Amino acid sequence: MIKITPEAAAQVRRSAETGNAQTMSLRIAARREEDGTFVYGMGFDDEGADDSRFVSEGIDVLVSNSSKDLLAGATLDFVEISPGEHQFIFINPNDPAHTSSSSSGDQA
Numbered sequence: 001m002i003k004i005t006p007e008a009a010a011q012v013r014r015s016a017e018t019g020n021a022q023t024m025s026l027r028i029a030a031r032r033e034e035d036g037t038f039v040y041g042m043g044f045d046d047e048g049a050d051d052s053r054f055v056s057e058g059i060d061v062l063v064s065n066s067s068k069d070l071l072a073g074a075t076l077d078f079v080e081i082s083p084g085e086h087q088f089i090f091i092n093p094n095d096p097a098h099t100s101s102s103s104s105g106d107q108a
Contacts (some may be wrong), residue, residue: 001054002071006079009057025060030070038095
């Protein structure tokens, strides 16, 4: 399904503590726009009837069935974009913007 890097997992844990969401799962979503571009989203949520649940790097993750195929094989990372500026990124081989030589993928 989706891999979460250790750096992303650490930031998710920090965000859960800050937002008082330690008991909730991380929901990751993607949709394809009409022009073919991918749009990503994530946040803390409770499990719904149409969700797949899995664990990556100790993080409980939810993905709806509508996002599952778009996110298959993707990686969520947390990287330094520029000095002092960190950001979550999705590295997704299903995304037309992804290239095998790219190390950053699409930004969240």
